[in-house]
Amino acid sequence: MKKIGVLTSGGDSPGMNAAVRAVVRKGIFHNLEVFGVYQGYAGLMEGNIKKLELGSVGDIIHRGGTILYTARSEEFKTEEGQQKAIDQLNKFGIEGLVVIGGDGSYRGAEKLTQKGFPCIGLPGTIDNDIAGTDYTIGFDTALNTVVEAIDKIRDTATSHERTFIIEVMGRHAGDIALLSGLAGGAETILIPELEHDLSDVMDKLKSGIKRGKKHSIIVLAEGVGKADDLAQRLKTQYDLETRITVLGHIQRGGTPSCFDRVLASRLGAHAVQLLMDGDAGKAVGLVKQEVVARDFHDVLQHSNTVDNTLYTLSQELSI
Structure with missing residues (x-):
């Protein structure tokens, strides 16, 4: 193999640039030509491809987002695309392609392989919802962003x-809410994997109020519902006034943590070696x-499950 490509797809996450850097420099170290695909699968279909040199990825390891940009594409889901x-x-x-992204990105890479x-796929998503890996690229940085906000x-x-309700990302996975809530000492953590009763x-x-506590934090994963709706239910049913904060896309940005930079570097280099x-x-x-490294099929057949022991611990410590 003499030429490989790299693209980022789906939602951006801190550490994607570190992964791109690792792919490019590992490839060049082994005398490969490395091409960057811009705007994800949409850019791939349009031929938005450029050869990358060592300097192309200089000074990006500390930057959030992705220098290759990202986009979603319905056309790519078709045979023609x-x-x-x-x-x-x-x-x-x-002759080979490294795809950095989440579940949808993996499905696209699997189709091309078939x-x-x-x-080769790298898990780039803040949600930590990809099977076959304990951590996804960007998850640790997002956690630190949320914990800082909670503090x-x-x-x-x-x-x-x-009482404040803090809504965090996680439509189908509650990892961000669970770990940030535990680290931030939240009194209540609501995640989509586990049912909850408002009572x-x-x-x-x-x-808490009975023992003299006059404030509390509720961390809510967006997959459970909207912070506005929860606040209204607490007001209507229990006459409890709350304030809400929706962190939104701030969780995706920012300088990647040391952990995410090292994780992205290790995984990116290994992807090149596999090719x-x-x-x-x-x-x-x-x-x-x-x-x-696991087959795409095996990874996509499973979902990353939340650690129930951590949820139990959060309940025990928030009494």
Whole structure:
């Protein structure tokens, strides 16, 4: 293999640039030509491809987002769109592709592999919802962003003696809410994987008030519902006044943490090695601190499950 490509797809996450850098520099170290695909699969179909040099990825390891940009594409989900992508790759002489993204990005890479074009996937998403890896690129940074916000909001919650609801990302996965809530000392954590009863939430708040606690924090994963709706239900059913904060896309940005930079570097380099070894159709991940690779099919057949022991611990510590 002489030429490889790299693209980022789906939602951006801190550490994607570090992964791109690792792919490019590992490839060049082994005398490969490395091409960047811009705007994800949409850009791939359009041939928005450029050769990258060592300097192309200089001073990006500390930057959030992705220098290759990202986009979603409905056309790429079709047979015609996938063939257009392969035609563009062949036009540039690219023989293997590293795809950095989440579940949808993996499905696209699997389709290309099934059509005979070698692909390797890297888990780039803040949600930590990809099977086959303990951590996804960007998750740790997002956690630190949320914990910092919780700490600041707790200061004002204490000053005004109020209950705050903090809505965080996580439509189908509650990892961000669970770990940030545990680290931030939240009194209540609501995640989509586990059902909750509003009366239980209120009982915990009342218990705190009874022992003299005058403020509290509720961390809500967006997959459970909107902070506005929860605030209205607490007001209507229990006459409890709350304040809400929706963190939104601030969780996706910012300088990647040391952990995410190292994780992205390790996984990116391993992806290139797999392509050189002729071992395609794999998703790279980190399991028990070891870099591993599993078939796309195996990874996509499973979902990353929330750690119930951490949820239990959060309940025990927030009494």
